[in-house]
Amino acid sequence: MPALSATSRALIAPVVIGAILLNGATAFADNTIGSGAQAPSDPAKVDNEGNLSVTVGGVVFDRSKNGSGGSTGALASTTSWTPPACWYAPKYTPEQLQKYMEPIWEAGSTGAEWDAEQRKKYNANDEEKAFNKDKTGKGYWWDSYVDKSYPPGWDACEDGPFWVDTGDAPPADMENAVTPEILAELAYNEIRVPGTKVTLAPANATKVNLPTWSWLDGANFKPVSVTASVPVIGIDATATAEPVSLKIEPGTSDAVTYPASGVCEINNGRIGEPYAKGKADQTPPCGVKYLRSSGDGTYPLRATVTWKIEWTSTSGAGDDLPDGSFGATQDVVVQEIQAINR
Structure with missing residues (x-):
């Protein structure tokens, strides 16, 4: 040997x-x-x-106090930082x-x-x-x-x-010996946040050149947290993730987003605004307008939520950790508006 x-x-x-x-x-x-x-x-x-x-x-x-449900997922740091x-x-x-x-x-x-x-x-x-x-x-x-x-x-x-x-x-x-800060970083790795499938309206298939409103269910998008502790030495830390923005990527260059950056900031605890009847011709605060039909296929619209991460400890320590993100892709059918010539 x-x-x-x-x-x-x-x-x-x-x-x-x-x-x-x-x-x-x-x-x-x-x-x-x-x-x-x-x-x-x-x-x-x-x-x-x-x-x-x-x-x-x-x-x-x-x-x-973590996120729950079948579509939850782990956060990915928006920087090069990673948990220990x-x-x-x-x-x-x-x-x-x-x-x-x-x-x-x-x-x-x-x-x-x-x-x-x-x-x-x-x-x-x-x-x-x-x-x-x-x-x-x-x-x-x-x-x-x-x-x-x-x-x-x-x-x-x-x-x-x-x-x-x-x-x-x-x-x-x-x-890497455990301290409240190291525990916070380990807790970050355990956080799970809700899925990011957005609601699109008006209902049914999206139409070419008509704004489509996008929003997320506010009941699901609230702060979540995980607490990590080592009871035998009496230290702990809680990492809390709070949603701050939603980024819409239409899945094609033949589209424009609202706002132009495609990033919808959270407003009054809500990401985007639900569509209501009579708003079809209005510009949505968060949404997309497709300029070309998807034909016999679909466009892969990707929605990514950015979460702000903070940590606290019963020791009194606390600070920020790098933002995290979690996203998902959904297929969108875009149809031409059919006109009838008389």
């Missing part, structure tokens, strides 16, 4: 095993903080779809870390030299103080977790377990 590099050995414990845990393996689940006592007690709340609360990567996510792909959080008590590490050393798969270094690092030969047993109840061993979808950067948290006393902040050089 080829010798493992230092980086590979470092990744074995904190990252790869963390990834296995996130994907549902049970081999070490009972040895990690949050896998048992921290998990929600109501089985109806821990299913994979539509759940109100779930523990992932040492973090408890409260989704009770990996993070550090409390993971083991001294006894739990010992139960996790010793089988790895006994297997010998990571090499005698590395195993010896690790035994020394965790003072494994001292029966009373090994793995900080003398500090039981006064802190936790932190370790890395990864986003189960493995986005770029998932392997960046390559440091092994490190100890943090209760009440102390994690080491400053641990960039």
